[in-house]
Amino acid sequence: MSKKTSYSYVGIAFIILVFGILVIPNIIDRFNSDDITRDGSRSKTVSTTKISKKAINSDLVFIEINGVPKKVPTFSFTNQNGETITNKDYLGKVYVVEFFFTTCPTICAPMNRNLVEIQNQFKDFKDFGVASFSIMPKVDTPEVLKAYAENYGVTNPNWNLMTGDPEGTFQLANVGFNIFVSDTQDDFGFEHSGDFALIDKQGFIRSRKDDFGNPKIFYRGFIPEADGEDEDGYVQEITILKEDIAKLLNE
The missing domain is CATH 3.40.30.10 (Glutaredoxin)
Structure with missing residues (x-):
């Protein structure tokens, strides 16, 4: 393997490492704070539950x-x-x-x-x-x-x-x-x-x-x-x- 190829792999690995450190935590935070809209039946169920609880505001x-x-x-x-x-x-x-x-x-x-x-x-x-x-x-x-x-x-x-x-x-x-x-x-x-x-x-x-x-x-x-x-x-x-x-x- 040539030195040039080795340098390329090192560069790619370095980019992936930086991406993991800087970007992925932000994505996780956004999921935890519900900033990202989730598709599928699970998101609809959660949404319906929240609306239902909000609508019933009495202790009856x-x-x-x-x-x-x-x-x-x-x-x-x-x-x-x-x-x-x-x-x-x-x-x-x-x-x-x-x-x-x-x-x-x-x-x-x-x-x-x-x-x-x-x-x-x-x-x-x-x-x-x-x-x-x-x-x-x-x-x-x-x-x-x-x-x-x-x-x-x-x-x-x-x-x-x-x-x-x-x-x-x-x-x-x-x-x-x-x-x-x-x-x-x-x-x-x-x-x-x-x-x-x-x-x-x-x-x-x-x-x-x-x-x-x-x-x-x-x-x-x-x-x-x-x-x-x-x-x-x-x-x-x-x-x-x-x-x-x-x-x-x-x-």
């Missing part, structure tokens, strides 16, 4: 079934204006869910007065609504629901009082929203809870945690905020419901 948790966040099931009912309302009409809105009937002589009246109070507090938010499902559809026709809404002062255009198939309604309550409703009747009508469910803009059931770190799932809706608690010692939860609605509206 999801109701999970086998580790999967529970979403509102598909439904279709007729509202007080004779319009067909489905779960898709509520996408993009934060809303409260209740199950009631207009002739209820006990908890339904305070439940709906509480909802009207909540409605009035969030009257400036076009992305807030209420979904009220009647559990006595044979009585609660659209005309009856409309009169009921007017009597209670329902003004929010996103508050639908709905009537439909009884079996589908009970299924939606007990399984869809985890709110107890029974088709057993007593002297006061159907047995049902006075709880509200809270739904976020993407259609997921949300709530705060209880003292044991578990999701509350629903909110006690029949005790007025001003009362503090009822005669049985149950504490009102309208205050925390208002706080959590505000959190979801800001997500």
Whole structure:
């Protein structure tokens, strides 16, 4: 091998050494700081995860079934204006869910007065609504629901009082929203809870945690905020419901 060839190899080796010392560390730094755009499925997954975490900025948790966040099931009912309302009409809105009937002589009246109070507090938010499902559809026709809404002062255009198939309604309550409703009747009508469910803009059931770190799932809706608690010692939860609605509206 000639001296000239040897000098060429030495020169090339020297250039590679300098490149490794000066250039490669900068490339590594750029990768670590995400300055370089990575192609492929991995980069898309990372990007989606970051956006998702940034979008959810409240401390409200999801109701999970086998580790999967529970979403509102598909439904279709007729509202007080004779319009067909489905779960898709509520996408993009934060809303409260209740199950009631207009002739209820006990908890339904305070439940709906509480909802009207909540409605009035969030009257400036076009992305807030209420979904009220009647559990006595044979009585609660659209005309009856409309009169009921007017009597209670329902003004929010996103508050639908709905009537439909009884079996589908009970299924939606007990399984869809985890709110107890029974088709057993007593002297006061159907047995049902006075709880509200809270739904976020993407259609997921949300709530705060209880003292044991578990999701509350629903909110006690029949005790007025001003009362503090009822005669049985149950504490009102309208205050925390208002706080959590505000959190979801800001997500």
